[in-house]
Amino acid sequence: MLETEVPEPSPRNRTTLLKLRARQCRYVTSDSGSxxxxxxxxxxxxxxxxxxxxxxxxxxxxxxxxxxxxGFIVPKLA
Incomplete structure (x- = not known):
């Protein structure tokens, strides 16, 4: 588990782009090509x-x- 005790989301919630609703996570868990x-x-x-x-x-x-x-780390340019 990660630093804080945040539960991992259930795989049962996974969905496609066209079926996503408001307040659903947009993190891509897999990209099967199509x-x-x-x-x-x-x-x-x-x-x-x-x-x-x-x-x-x-x-x-x-x-x-x-x-x-x-929120992201931006590396220093040389």
Missing amino acids: EAIFCGGQTKEGSSWCPWHRQLVYTKPSSSGAKPGR
């Missing part, structure tokens, strides 16, 4: 990802001098 499959777990207001996938996608800025940018 059709992407999305997590479909419940999201919090204003988020595209469920708590499980959100903590996978977003990282904390490191103290190594990398510049943080909108």
Whole structure:
């Protein structure tokens, strides 16, 4: 499990793009070539990802001098 105790979403919620509804996770769990499959777990207001996938996608800025940018680590340019 990841740093915090966030439960992994159930595979039963997985769905296709055309079947996604509001407040369903848009994290792509597989791409079989013809059709992407999305997590479909419940999201919090204003988020595209469920708590499980959100903590996978977003990282904390490191103290190594990398510049943080909108939740993602942006490497320094040489």
